[in-house]
Amino acid sequence: MWLTLLRKKTMLEKLINPFIKDLPVYEPGKPVQELERESGISGAIKLASNENPLGPSPSVIKALTEAALGVHIYPVGDCFYLKRTLAEKLGICCGQLIFGNGSDEIIALVCQAFLSPGDEVIYAYPAFIEYELISRAFGAKCRRIPLRNFTHDLPAMAAAVHAETKLIFIANPNNPTGTTVDKNQFADFMRGLPGHVIAVVDEAYYEFVATDDFPDSIEYIRQGAQLIVMRTFSKAYALAGLRIGYGIADAQIIQYLNRVRHPFNVNSLAQSAAIAALQDEAHLIRTRRTIDQGRACLSQELERLGLEYVPSAVNFILLKVGQGQRIYQALLRKGVIVRAMDCYDLPEYIRVTVGTQGENTRFIEALREVL
Ligand SMILES: Cc1ncc(COP(=O)(O)O)c(C=O)c1O
Known part of the structure; x- marks a missing residue:
């Protein structure tokens, strides 16, 4: 049985297109449901995939x-x-x-x-x-x-x-x-x-x-x-x-x-x-307003916390937190999902999506606690 499985694995390794043999699998932002299922946390928020916090129009x-x-x-x-x-x-x-x-x-x-x-x-x-x-x-x-x-x-x-x-x-x-x-x-x-x-x-x-x-x-x-x-x-x-x-x-x-x-x-x-x-142009305008205000508030709070961040034109911010993976994990335990940036060779950074006012406040409070 063990030998058969090994032979099959070796055969598949020969069959696989060599261009994809060593490709990593794309890792998307963690879904809220997955975090809740894994950790029993309820009411988690996701600020990890640059989605629109207002939802569809x-x-x-x-x-x-x-x-x-x-x-x-x-x-x-x-x-x-x-x-x-x-x-x-x-x-x-x-x-x-x-x-x-x-x-x-x-x-x-x-x-x-x-x-x-x-x-x-x-x-x-x-x-x-x-x-x-x-x-x-x-x-x-x-x-x-x-x-x-x-x-x-x-x-x-x-x-x-x-x-x-x-x-x-x-x-x-x-x-x-x-x-x-x-x-x-x-x-x-x-x-x-x-x-x-x-x-x-x-x-x-x-x-x-x-x-x-x-x-x-x-x-x-x-x-x-x-x-x-x-x-x-x-x-x-x-x-x-x-x-x-x-x-x-x-x-x-x-x-x-x-x-x-x-x-x-x-x-x-x-x-x-x-x-x-x-x-629905009105929804787009509402979205832009929410993001502009949210990004301005987040930037101000990050400055108050003395954190460096990259000035952003869009709905997410890259910020320097020291040990990105540790902060990412600690935020997860508080029910806040962001993105660690070690996969982009920026191990000191995390990326956070601009959310609603409530989500931004929750992120900043959690970040203050885990830093
Ligand atoms: C720069 C950039 N391009 C493309 C995409 C893919 O977007 P889509 O959802 O349209 O596939 C993303 C998604 O995060 C992105 O950040």
Whole structure:
């Protein structure tokens, strides 16, 4: 029996795609239910995955209730109605849009469509780790370019390009730092981008940014730049559980991505909810206000506690607490879930999502106790 199991394990090790053999599994933020189940704590709060603390808008709930009656029917395969609504809002053509099961799926479609073994992908480190995990699964080599002052070092990323480089991922704003690259930095970068490289700009937190000097990435696409922009309904639009995100690019790039997209990749509830979310501007404004006020309060409290943090443009803050893993564990015991940052080689840091006023206060009280 033991020998048979060992033989099977050895055989599977030979069968596994060598590109994924050594890949780590992505670790998401701990769900509240899991913490409560494991530790018996009740009333835990999660400030770990940059979700919208207000929840979905009432019009999204209404749209979901209506859409639930039709779940025995396959969804609209190409998200036609959603595409029309969003294209109009963004001032682009429907052919320049593609939807995915979260923007995670758009990253995967881009990698599948453009990467072959031996190609090279450049991304900043630390940034969203999925760029590396998915690129490696397609046999690409990844070059991490260290952040400078917690911000993308675009000149260094541009200087790292060579013949094998195919994709450059730029998270703007960046996760886990909450920092942005500005219009001028982006313009310089795009000006120098060689023809054999596609820039992929991840704007998952776009809706939270309030600065005037944020790049208008879609304008670059309108002008024919070799650029893919990714956004999501998971954050400001509060639909993380439904899994829906999108990519914007030149129509030819979108056609290539559609070749590897699974039919019906975006479910019908997600499509209806996304249309309703786009139409509820008031909820987005409420969300932004909540986040702006919450981030200002949290920043003030962190200063009072004498803690260093990275000034953030979005709905989370990276803060230096000494032993990040110890503080993370201690906060868990108090029913507050944040993210430890040792997985991003920032062992002294944790990342906290801006919550409601009550959640922020609870986090600060718990943090004061565990420090
Ligand atoms: C920078 C960044 N990009 C993409 C994603 C994935 O978002 P989605 O829920 O749309 O798959 C996240 C999720 O946390 C993120 O932080």
